[in-house]
Amino acid sequence: MVxxxxxxxxxxxxxxxxxxxxxxxxxxxxxxxxxxxxxxxALFWVGKHxxxxxxxxxATLNIVVSFIRSFPFIILAISILPITRFITGSVxxxxxxxxxxTVAATPFMGRIFxxxxxxxxxxxxxxxxxxxATNLQIVFKILIPATLPSIVxxxxxxxxxxxxxxxxxxTLGAGGIGASALIYGYQSFNDKIMYTLVxxxxxxxLAIQLLGDYVYKRIx
Amino acid sequence: MKKIVMLLAGVACxxxxxxxxxxxxxxxxxxxEKKSITIATTALAMPEVELGIEDLKKRGxxxxxxxxxxxxxxxxxxENGEIDVALHPHKPWxxxxxxxxxxxxxxxxxxxxxxxxxxxxxxxxxxxxxPDGAKIIIPQDESNMARSLxxxxxxxxxxxxxxxxxxxxxxxxxxxxxxxxxxxHVHQVIASLDDADAAFSATLFAVxxxxxxxxxxxxxxxxxxxxxxxxxxxxxxxTKWAKDILASYTTEKVREGINVIYKGxxxxxF
Numbered sequence: 001m002v003x004x005x006x007x008x009x010x011x012x013x014x015x016x017x018x019x020x021x022x023x024x025x026x027x028x029x030x031x032x033x034x035x036x037x038x039x040x041x042a043l044f045w046v047g048k049h050x051x052x053x054x055x056x057x058x059a060t061l062n063i064v065v066s067f068i069r070s071f072p073f074i075i076l077a078i079s080i081l082p083i084t085r086f087i088t089g090s091v092x093x094x095x096x097x098x099x100x101x102t103v104a105a106t107p108f109m110g111r112i113f114x115x116x117x118x119x120x121x122x123x124x125x126x127x128x129x130x131x132x133a134t135n136l137q138i139v140f141k142i143l144i145p146a147t148l149p150s151i152v153x154x155x156x157x158x159x160x161x162x163x164x165x166x167x168x169x170x171t172l173g174a175g176g177i178g179a180s181a182l183i184y185g186y187q188s189f190n191d192k193i194m195y196t197l198v199x200x201x202x203x204x205x206l207a208i209q210l211l212g213d214y215v216y217k218r219i220x
Numbered sequence: 221m222k223k224i225v226m227l228l229a230g231v232a233c234x235x236x237x238x239x240x241x242x243x244x245x246x247x248x249x250x251x252x253e254k255k256s257i258t259i260a261t262t263a264l265a266m267p268e269v270e271l272g273i274e275d276l277k278k279r280g281x282x283x284x285x286x287x288x289x290x291x292x293x294x295x296x297x298x299e300n301g302e303i304d305v306a307l308h309p310h311k312p313w314x315x316x317x318x319x320x321x322x323x324x325x326x327x328x329x330x331x332x333x334x335x336x337x338x339x340x341x342x343x344x345x346x347x348x349x350x351p352d353g354a355k356i357i358i359p360q361d362e363s364n365m366a367r368s369l370x371x372x373x374x375x376x377x378x379x380x381x382x383x384x385x386x387x388x389x390x391x392x393x394x395x396x397x398x399x400x401x402x403x404x405h406v407h408q409v410i411a412s413l414d415d416a417d418a419a420f421s422a423t424l425f426a427v428x429x430x431x432x433x434x435x436x437x438x439x440x441x442x443x444x445x446x447x448x449x450x451x452x453x454x455x456x457x458x459t460k461w462a463k464d465i466l467a468s469y470t471t472e473k474v475r476e477g478i479n480v481i482y483k484g485x486x487x488x489x490f
Contacts, residue, residue, distance in 0.1 A: 003392060012390055081411060090415040092357065092402045171405035173357065173412065183403055184388060188362040189320020 004184075009193060011150040012073040013180050014200060020094050021176040021204070024166045029159050035102065036109025036158070039065070041139060043110060044117040051125075051135040073104050074170050097166070097174035097179045105162050112154035156212030160205055177201055195218040254461045256282035258295050259450075260306040263287050264428065268333070269307055271477040275468035281461065290366060291317070295325055298453050306449040310335060313363040314451060316386050326457040331447030331489030333478050334468050337367055337436040339375070340410065340420035340426060347375045347438045354417035356399045360407035362386060363446075368420035371440045372399075423485035433484075447489045 004013075044050050045191075046057040070075070077100035081091050087095040101217070120143055128138050144151075163178075170179020177197050185194025257276065261269045266287060273283050275415045286303055288294050294306035299468055305328075309317070314327050318353050340368035344350050356377075369396040375482060379394045380387050404412055407423045410429040420455070421477045450469070456462055468474075478488045 008390060046252075078408070078411070089413050090354075092404060092415050098438065171360075171408060173402040173408075175403075179360075180292040183360045183365075184390075187360065187386065188386075189317060 003190075004193065009196060013184055013193065014177070014197070017175055017177045017180045018200070019177070020174065021163070021166055024094050024097060024101065024169065024174065025159065025163050026177060028105055028162050028166075029155075031098065031102040032109050032157065032158065032162065033104035035106040036203075037113055038101055039106060039110030040113030040117060043114040044143070044160055044176070045135070045139075047114075047118075049118075051138060052189050060165050066112060068103065068107045069111070071104070073100070074171060076100060076104055076168065077172060094174040094175035094176070097169035097172050099170070101162060101169055104165055107156060108161060109158045109172070112158060113151060116150040116154055117143055119150065120146050149216050152212060152216045152219065156209060156216075159208050159212075163204060163208070177204070245349040254459070255267065255280070256284065257305070257461060257465065258284040258286060258303045259465075260286040260288045260297060260303040260308075262289070262308050264424075265307055267481050268439050268474075268478060272469040272471070272475045274463075275471060275473075276465065278336070279464050279468065281464070293490070294451065295321075295323065298325055299323060301453070305452045305462070307332060307448065307450050309451060310363065310446045310448045312366070312386070312445060316362055316369045324454040325451050325467050326459060327449040327451050327467055328462060329447075329449055332474070332477060333449065333482070333486040334443045334447045334489045335486050336423040336443050336484070337364075337421070337440040338416055338426075338436045339371065339420055340413055340431065341437050342413060342435055343417055345437055347418075349416055350394060350397070350399075352378075352397050352399075354404065354416075356398065357402045357404050357412055357419035358389075358414045359421060361406055361408050362388070364406050364420075364422065365389070365403065367440065367442065367446070370442070371420060373427070373439075374431050374441075375415055375438065395482075408451050427485040443487065448486070449489065476489035 002164070039061075043058065044060055045052055046054040046061070047054075048058070050058075052076050071079070077097075080100055080103060084099045085098055087099055090096050124142060125138055126145070128142050134139065140166065166174065166176045167178025170176050170182060177200055181194050181197035184190060185192075185197060259269055266285070268341075273285075282315050286297075288297065288306070288308075289377075291306075291309035291313060294303065294308060297303045298306060311327055311331070312346060314325065318324060339347055341350070350356075356372075358365055358372075363386070365388055369378070369380060369389070369392070371388045373380050377395075377397045377399055378392050379396065381391045381393045386390045389403065402416065406421070407425065409419050410425050410431055411437070413419050413431070423436065428431070450462075450465060452462055475488040475490070478486060
């Protein structure tokens with residue numbers, strides 16, 4: 001075990017990995033939010049009490065979502081390596097880690113957003129339909145505005161989930177705070193670095209949560 | 221408040237009780253002759269451990285095998301007395317674990333096997349051909365990272381700070397070839413080889429990934445330092461059963477078995 005000075009810990013470990021972590025979380029969140037949102041709309045659309053119920057479609061989507069969610073992240077990341085290489089041209093580096101992160105986070109977000117949509121009163125949808133609203137109008141004029149606060153809440157949950165996934169993405173050479181905590185802390189038996197980085201992660205989680213709560217209050 | 225105090229008192233009492241229990245156990249095990257041995261290893265080294273079981277049984281022991289995930293778990297289990305010995309970590313790893321955690325787990329000698337280590341590349345056939353600015357993958361755990369860095373220094377890619385016994389990439393003093401280092405989980409290094417110019421890895425992982433041996437372009441000269449032996453609680457290292465384990469695992473049968481199982485990625489250590 002090497003005892004690194006705070007100078008080294010802050011400038012050579014925390015700063016560079018913080019940048020990578022923030023980039024990974026930001027990009028993966030944007031991608032997973034967009035895709036998860038579409039997935040949630042699709043799930044709600046063909047769901048039992050949805051806009052255009054289709055049992056077979058829903059069952060298929062449902063199985064796919066649950067299938068991906070059942071993979072432990074590290075195994076998911078390893079089993080889709082060839083696809084990652086095909087899409088990003090490499091399997092190492094944080095840009096390549098975005099693909100497995102997005103694949104893992106999308107069904108998670110999709111499920112959370114779907115649950116938000118399910119809370120909308122069916123009477124409200126029926127009423128809108130009786131006024132002649134199309135399905136798309138129902139989604140954008142009723143479903144989304146009515147559930148925006150819970151969508152924000154669910155989003156915060158997902159962002160923190162993605163943050164914890166980035167630790168494992170470090171296995172693929174992505175770097176980041178979590179990976180540094182593992183490499184320089186856990187695997188090097190250096191408690192000082194390990195717990196310092198856990199505190200850094202804690203501050204990050206806290207910041208995400210506070211920001212989410214603030215947005216929630218503003219739109220509610 | 222009262223409840224919390226009661227709860228804490230309860231926890232403290234039960235801890236006392238349990239610690240009393242384990243003390244009793246260790247006393248009895250020291251006096252009564254040991255009849256059953258629990259060996260831990262990884263799924264990968266399982267065939268190697270199986271080589272000696274029969275002989276150990278002939279010596280009158282009941283043998284239990286536990287397959288565990290990693291060396292840290294094995295060390296914790298040894299500290300708790302849940303297993304007797306484990307075969308997996310190598311000596312430098314064990315030393316750094318002991319110094320990092322202030323424990324004194326011993327490694328029995330002679331070693332059972334030694335891990336060979338090398339430089340792999342699909343793009344170049346000699347280490348000298350690797351160009352400036354090359355992308356190089358190294359394993360991210362302490363001992364394999366250290367071994368990679370020492371080998372990189374040997375190959376004149378980098379220079380390490382003087383006197384560091386277990387360096388990480390933060391201890392690189394100068395990077396003559398300006399290589400870009402990617403730290404990847406030890407199991408994923410070979411799988412990522414296509415995306416880099418070269419990778420350092422234990423030969424073991426090249427064999428388990430079915431990598432053609434021709435891609436190993438340099439071999440580390442330090443196999444003797446990286447012996448893998450049975451690890452054991454320090455107080456048990458001189459017991460009769462520990463000696464019996466060693467006797468059962470330093471036979472010709474085990475030597476031949478190791479050569480067959482590991483195909484040269486690990487060589488017999490005795």
